[in-house]
Amino acid sequence: MRIEIPTAIWAVWFIVISVATVLATLRAVIGPTNSDRLVGLDSWTTITTGFWVILALFFFQFVLLSVAMVYAVLSFLGVLTVARYLERGL
Amino acid sequence: MKSVFSLFDENFFTNIKWGDNVERVESSKASRYLYAVLIYYLLWIVLTYPFSLQEWEAGALIAFLGALLSYKQLSVSGIKNIKRIGILIFWYLPVFTWEMIKANIHVASIVLNPKMPIKPGIVKIKTNLKSPVARVWLANSITLTPGTLSLDIEDDYLYIHWITVKAKDVKGATHEIAGKFERILEAMFK
Amino acid sequence: MLDAILGWLGVVLVSIGVFFLFLGALGIFRLPDLFNRLQAGTKSTTLGVVATTLGVGLLAKGWLPFSVAIAIFLLMTNPISSHSVARASYRAGVKLYPGTDPDECAERHLEIHEEGEDE
Numbered sequence: 001m002r003i004e005i006p007t008a009i010w011a012v013w014f015i016v017i018s019v020a021t022v023l024a025t026l027r028a029v030i031g032p033t034n035s036d037r038l039v040g041l042d043s044w045t046t047i048t049t050g051f052w053v054i055l056a057l058f059f060f061q062f063v064l065l066s067v068a069m070v071y072a073v074l075s076f077l078g079v080l081t082v083a084r085y086l087e088r089g090l
Numbered sequence: 091m092k093s094v095f096s097l098f099d100e101n102f103f104t105n106i107k108w109g110d111n112v113e114r115v116e117s118s119k120a121s122r123y124l125y126a127v128l129i130y131y132l133l134w135i136v137l138t139y140p141f142s143l144q145e146w147e148a149g150a151l152i153a154f155l156g157a158l159l160s161y162k163q164l165s166v167s168g169i170k171n172i173k174r175i176g177i178l179i180f181w182y183l184p185v186f187t188w189e190m191i192k193a194n195i196h197v198a199s200i201v202l203n204p205k206m207p208i209k210p211g212i213v214k215i216k217t218n219l220k221s222p223v224a225r226v227w228l229a230n231s232i233t234l235t236p237g238t239l240s241l242d243i244e245d246d247y248l249y250i251h252w253i254t255v256k257a258k259d260v261k262g263a264t265h266e267i268a269g270k271f272e273r274i275l276e277a278m279f280k
Numbered sequence: 281m282l283d284a285i286l287g288w289l290g291v292v293l294v295s296i297g298v299f300f301l302f303l304g305a306l307g308i309f310r311l312p313d314l315f316n317r318l319q320a321g322t323k324s325t326t327l328g329v330v331a332t333t334l335g336v337g338l339l340a341k342g343w344l345p346f347s348v349a350i351a352i353f354l355l356m357t358n359p360i361s362s363h364s365v366a367r368a369s370y371r372a373g374v375k376l377y378p379g380t381d382p383d384e385c386a387e388r389h390l391e392i393h394e395e396g397e398d399e
Contacts, residue, residue, distance in 0.1 A: 003287030035369030
């Protein structure tokens with residue numbers, strides 16, 4: 001890493017992103033219709049991609065960045081498939 | 091019950107009706123093949139990041155073979171796309187970045203406001219773009235700019251969900267939403 | 281010196297990104313109807329994850345090419361997935377927020393519905 005990041009900044013990042021994940025999960029659980037749940041899932045996967053990237057920096061492993069890339073590809077395909085299912089069945 | 095492979099056929103993006111106004115100009119096969127090789131090789135180099143000569147040799151072989159399999163699906167206009175990428179970086183990207191920052195400030199002002207001042211509506215806009223790819227770019231740009239979300243497309247019309255409606259008729263809405271990007275995309279996909 | 285400047289720029293970018301990710305989740309939780317939720321969700325989370333990725337690329341030496349690749353991929357695919365979610369849920373007949381004023385899509389939706397019943 002180029003600079004030493006203070007522990008307080010790490011703590012703020014992790015807490016804020018955890019709260020965001022919990023909020024998206026709540027929408028995915030209580031959403032009145034299935035489409036609302038899909039919206040919750042969509043943003044949940046995007047937030048989690050960001051979380052993987054920050055984890056890659058925290059553990060300083062380049063491999064975790066590749067994990068984030070694969071995660072982004074798979075979540076995109078998953079959301080597209082579920083949307084197609086909602087539109088006209090599989 | 092259809093097979094799993096029906097997920098990957100050409101109807102994956104559902105039944106879009108492009109209308110009669112669409113032009114799909116194809117370049118020669120050689121140029122499309124060359125473009126596919128270039129793109130795959132670049133992607134290989136970036137994805138196998140810690141650079142080494144052995145990776146590059148293997149990448150060259152795989153790029154030539156992989157392009158043989160899929161150059162028809164990758165691009166329609168082949169090597170002409172290089173010029174478009176130039177326009178994309180030097181003209182489209184600054185405008186787009188600025189619009190995206192404005193969009194996020196707008197979203198923040200709505201979400202953080204306790205009263206949530208929204209006045210949503212679904213409007214219809216007309217586009218002059220001819221090529222299908224240009225229309226996809228237009229829809230993506232509209233989704234990421236302030237307060238608009240592209241909902242559906244039919245013939246020359248796009249249906250837009252707008253979070254604070256400013257103009258209800260087709261002409262005003264077109265000017266307000268698509269004006270900026272249509273000029274750039276027209277120059278790009280000429 | 282250059283390291284310090286780039287590093288703190290990366291910290292600022294990651295902080296902005298994390299804040300906007302939180303804002304997107306809050307918008308999804310608070311707003312009243314599906315399409316408004318989708319608007320907040322798509323815009324904020326896209327900017328958030330792109331800023332986070334670019335910031336991490338600046339913070340660690342030599343990670344920039346790969347993180348730019350991730351950022352470009354996310355910028356291209358996120359609007360597509362949100363568009364497909366919006367269209368699917370409109371056609372599935374999700375109820376709109378009561379104050380939605382012009383609804384130009386309604387006639388077209390009716391046509392599609394009748395065609396579907398004929399099949």
